[in-house]
Amino acid sequence: MKQTKLSVVLLAFLLAAMLLVPIASADGTGTDLVTKWQADHTIRITKTVSTHYSNGTLTTDTTYTGTELTKRFGIEKFSVQNNVNVSPEDAARMGLDTKNAAVTSVVSDEVFTAANDPPQQARSGYPVWIYEYSGGVYHQLTEPINMIWSGAYLSTIKTEMTEKGWWDIIAEDTYYIYDGSWKADDGVAVDPVRLFGGDHIRLWQLNTGEVVGAAHEDSSVPHHAVGFESAENRIMAFYQDADDTLWHVYPDNTYLGNYVSSPSNDGYATYIGYW
Amino acid sequence: MSPETLNPQKPLNFFSALLVSAAIAILWLIPVFTTGGPAATGGTGAWGFVSIIALLSTIIAPFAYGWYSRDETGAILVGALPFLVVTGVSRIISSNSHPGVDYLACSVFYIVSLSLVGGLEGFFAAKKTARSLLIALLLAGIWAGIFFSGIT
Numbered sequence: 001m002k003q004t005k006l007s008v009v010l011l012a013f014l015l016a017a018m019l020l021v022p023i024a025s026a027d028g029t030g031t032d033l034v035t036k037w038q039a040d041h042t043i044r045i046t047k048t049v050s051t052h053y054s055n056g057t058l059t060t061d062t063t064y065t066g067t068e069l070t071k072r073f074g075i076e077k078f079s080v081q082n083n084v085n086v087s088p089e090d091a092a093r094m095g096l097d098t099k100n101a102a103v104t105s106v107v108s109d110e111v112f113t114a115a116n117d118p119p120q121q122a123r124s125g126y127p128v129w130i131y132e133y134s135g136g137v138y139h140q141l142t143e144p145i146n147m148i149w150s151g152a153y154l155s156t157i158k159t160e161m162t163e164k165g166w167w168d169i170i171a172e173d174t175y176y177i178y179d180g181s182w183k184a185d186d187g188v189a190v191d192p193v194r195l196f197g198g199d200h201i202r203l204w205q206l207n208t209g210e211v212v213g214a215a216h217e218d219s220s221v222p223h224h225a226v227g228f229e230s231a232e233n234r235i236m237a238f239y240q241d242a243d244d245t246l247w248h249v250y251p252d253n254t255y256l257g258n259y260v261s262s263p264s265n266d267g268y269a270t271y272i273g274y275w
Numbered sequence: 276m277s278p279e280t281l282n283p284q285k286p287l288n289f290f291s292a293l294l295v296s297a298a299i300a301i302l303w304l305i306p307v308f309t310t311g312g313p314a315a316t317g318g319t320g321a322w323g324f325v326s327i328i329a330l331l332s333t334i335i336a337p338f339a340y341g342w343y344s345r346d347e348t349g350a351i352l353v354g355a356l357p358f359l360v361v362t363g364v365s366r367i368i369s370s371n372s373h374p375g376v377d378y379l380a381c382s383v384f385y386i387v388s389l390s391l392v393g394g395l396e397g398f399f400a401a402k403k404t405a406r407s408l409l410i411a412l413l414l415a416g417i418w419a420g421i422f423f424s425g426i427t
Binding site: 049051102104106161162164165166167172173189190192193194195196197198199218220221223224234237238 | 326374423426427
């Protein structure tokens with residue numbers, strides 16, 4: 001009788017432990033930690049977009065400044081810029097003048113992190129956002145991961161797109177995700193230049209063998225994202241042709257929590273299996 | 276004898292300048308309309324090569340036209356007009372219906388800069404002196420730099 005009671009108590013402990021472990025895991029490694037990491041790395045900055053001529057250089061740059069940026073990363077500013085050398089004589093001919101610099105400035109809260117302080121892994125196990133890089137610091141962009149492929153090589157995945165006339169060699173900026181290390185993207189798009197805009201996806205092969213993608217629709221030049229869901233849906237359709245018997249498409253299947261209001265992204269990634 | 280005397284400017288050949296400008300604009304438009312517009316599902320495929328040719332033409336044409344014709348005004352048109360027309364058309368047919376003020380300002384600066392630099396490239400090429408040709412080449416490089424800054 002005593003043994004039976006002991007067995008029941010032990011069994012109850014075992015059941016309780018089975019229930020508690022996933023809950024504890026969810027709290028410890030899941031959404032809460034990601035949210036906390038995001039909050040810890042979000043800092044108030046002043047974003048200044050400036051196009052000006054100075055000291056022989058025509059510069060179009062986006063600069064982020066703020067006391068917290070300096071305090072955390074030891075840098076005065078985070079800049080992504082394009083420089084072109086123009087002699088003072090040519091600048092005078094072109095009417096370029098430091099007094100006529102076009103500058104817009106806005107205060108916002110954005111996520112920055114050092115290369116050795118990567119983003120916390122989401123509960124899903126997949127990267128969530130993409131990053132631009134400058135001077136040892138990564139800046140999180142409002143561009144979400146919204147597609148996942150499993151069971152296929154990156155080249156096989158791209159083939160489905162290039163068969164539809166997409167281009168594998170394109171003009172694009174290089175952006176990054178963190179997957180054990182910082183990885184640069186491999187881009188595919190409807191056109192090498194996309195002067196009039198069009199769909200564009202950045203792909204990364206993860207250490208697990210899976211591939212994640214950040215699909216978006218570019219505006220006409222100068223580019224900016226005008227759609228996430230639209231591009232996701234059009235690319236997804238490439239794997240749903242009648243002859244695509246090995247591809248299995250699950251629209252908005254995996255919750256990544258990377259909701260964006262404008263342009264809209266619902267926070268779910270389309271999952272495409274190859275088996 | 277000054278280089279200007281050796282290479283006198285030719286009068287404006289409006290028809291030729293317009294013809295070259297129209298040809299460049301058509302080159303840009305071909306890949307879009309052969310594949311059903313910017314929102315089309317499929318890519319431009321082999322027509323994408325026409326995009327690359329159009330891009331190279333936009334850079335080279337003002338230089339080549341100015342150098343060959345010595346028509347300064349015409350070369351300015353060839354450098355400025357095609358990109359203005361094409362980006363104007365792109366605003367009409369693209370799906371970016373609600374751009375922000377920042378983006379609008381950025382777009383205007385981008386397009387005006389490219390048209391200005393393209394026009395100046397043609398102007399200096401038409402002068403056809405060693406120095407002006409060098410400046411024109413430099414401006415062609417600047418044009419490419421500004422253009423690719425808008426391709427993300």
